[in-house]
Amino acid sequence: xxxxxxxxxxxxxxxxxxxxxxxxxxxxxxxxxxxxxxxxxxxxxxxxxxxxxxxxxxxxxxxxxxxxxxxxxxxxxxxxxxxxxxxxxxxxxxxxxxxxxxxxxxxxxxxxxxxxxxxxxxxxxxxxxxxxxxxxxxxxxxxxxxxxxxxxxxxxxxxxxxxxxxxxxxxxxxxxxxxxxxxxxxxxxxxxxxxxxxxxxxxxxxxxxxxxxxxxxxxxxxxxxxxxxxxxxxxxxxxxxxxxxxxxxxxxxxxxxxxxxxxxxxxxxxxxxxxxxxxxxxxxxxx
Numbered sequence: 002x003x004x005x006x007x008x009x010x011x012x013x014x015x016x017x018x019x020x021x022x023x024x025x026x027x028x029x030x031x032x033x034x035x036x037x038x039x040x041x042x043x044x045x046x047x048x049x050x051x052x053x054x055x056x057x058x059x060x061x062x063x064x065x066x067x068x069x070x071x072x073x074x075x076x077x078x079x080x081x082x083x084x085x086x087x088x089x090x091x092x093x094x095x096x097x098x099x100x101x102x103x104x105x106x107x108x109x110x111x112x113x114x115x116x117x118x119x120x121x122x123x124x125x126x127x128x129x130x131x132x133x134x135x136x137x138x139x140x141x142x143x144x145x146x147x148x149x150x151x152x153x154x155x156x157x158x159x160x161x162x163x164x165x166x167x168x169x170x171x172x173x174x175x176x177x178x179x180x181x182x183x184x185x186x187x188x189x190x191x192x193x194x195x196x197x198x199x200x201x202x203x204x205x206x207x208x209x210x211x212x213x214x215x216x217x218x219x220x221x222x223x224x225x226x227x228x229x230x231x232x233x234x235x236x237x238x239x240x241x242x243x244x245x246x247x248x249x250x251x252x253x254x255x256x257x258x259x260x261x262x263x264x265x266x267x268x269x270x271x272x273x274x275x276x277x278x279x280x281x282x283x284x285x286x287x288x
Contacts, residue, residue, distance in 0.1 A: 067182075067281060068096045070228050071149055074285045075178050077101050081146035084108045086136075086169075087153025091120025091128065098125025110136045133157050137168035145172050149180040152281070155205045156249070162206070167218040170288065178287050179220070183208050185227065185280040187250065191243065192265040194258050201250055208284050220286040229280035236267070239275055 071093070077083060079102045085094040088109030098107050106127040111117050117128040129136065148169055157165055169179055188198055206214070212223055240263050246252045251259065266275055 064092065064096065066228055066230070067151075068093055068100060070226070070281075070283060071097060071151075071180060071182075072101060074224065074226060074283055075147045075149060075180050077103075077147055079104055081105075082108075082144070083147045083149070084110065084145050085126075086110050086133065086148055086150045087156065088120065088126075088128070089113070089116045089151075089153070091117065091123050091126045093151055094126050095120065095123040133165050134161060134168070137165065137172065140168075140172045142171045143174045143177075145177060146174055147178055147180075148173065149182070151182045152184055154181050154183065154211065159204075159206060162211075162214050163218055166215055166220075170219050173288060175288065178285060179215075181208070181211060181284045181286075182281050183211075183284075184248075185229070185282045186278045187248075189278050192262040194254070194261075197254075201253075208282050212284055212286070215284075215286045220288060222287040224285040225282070226285075227280060227282045229278065231276050231278050233274040234277045235274055236270075237273075239266075239277065 071077070075083075077097065081101075081103065082105050083094075083097065083103060085091070085107055088094055088111045091107075091109045094107040094109050097103070103125060106125055109117065109120060109126050109128045110131055110133075111128075112130065112132045114130045117130055120126055121128055131139075154162075166179075173179065188202075208225070212225075215223070243251065243259050243263060244256075246254075246259075254262075270276070
C-alpha cells in the first residue's frame with residue numbers, strides 16, 4: 002500500500018481461489034553450516050531435535066487463522082519470493098504457499114535439520130539448514146519480496162540483531178516487507194515456578210524494542226496487530242504438550258516443576274478441558 006499500512010491489515014480476495022498452478026522450486030543455495038552458537042544456542046537446537054515429530058504444533062484451526070494473518074499483513078501475491086526464517090517444521094510456509102498459489106516455493110531456513118526434515122516433501126516449500134547470519138551472507142541484495150519470522154526471533158543472537166535485520170533489509174526488493182510474530186500468552190498459559198517467567202522475559206527483547214531496532218537499521222513504516230483466541234483444549238493433549246516441552250522454555254524446567262504446574266491447572270479446571278489463551282503479536286516492517 003503506497004500510503005503505508007493502517008492499524009489493521011486489509012483483507013484481500015486474491016487467495017480465495019481453490020485451484021493453484023504448480024509451484025516451482027527456487028534455485029538451490031550452496032549449503033552453509035549454522036552460525037557458531039553459544040551453549041544456549043546449542044541447547045535450543047538439542048531441544049528442537051528432541052521434539053521433532055512429536056506433534057506439538059498448534060491446532061489446525063488456529064494455524065489457519067495465523068496463516069491468514071501473515072498473508073493479509075504481508076500482502077503476499079502469487080509472484081512473490083517468500084522466505085520463512087526460523088521455519089521449524091515448515092507447516093505455516095506450506096500453508097501460505099498453497100493458499101496464495103505461490104509460483105516459487107517458500108524458502109524455509111532453520112538451524113535444526115531434524116525440524117526441517119519434518120517439512121521435507123510438503124507442497125510449496127524448499128528447506129535449507131543454516132543459522133540466521135550464515136544464510137543472510139549467502140543471499141543477493143534485493144532478491145526477496147517477503148520474509149516472515151514466526152515465534153523464532155528470540156532464538157537469534159540478541160547482540161547481533163542489528164546485523165541480522167540490516168542484512169534482511171538489504172535482501173528485500175523495493176516494496177519488500179518483513180513480518181515478525183511473537184507469542185503473547187506465555188505468562189497466562191502455565192503456572193511457572195515463582196520468578197521463572199520474569200527472569201526468562203528479561204532475556205527477550207519485547208516487540209516494541211524490535212521495532213526500534215528495525216527503525217535504526219533503515220525500516221521506515223510499521224504496523225502492529227495481534228491474533229488471539231481461547232481454545233478449549235483436552236487436558237490429555239495439553240498436558241502431553243507440557244511434558245514433551247513443546248516450547249523451548251519448558252526445556253529449562255524439571256519434570257517435577259512441570260508436574261507441579263499441571264497439578265495447579267488440574268485443581269482450577271474441572272472436567273476434561275482447559276480454556277487456553279492463544280495470543281500472537283505481529284510486527285510488520287516496510288522499507
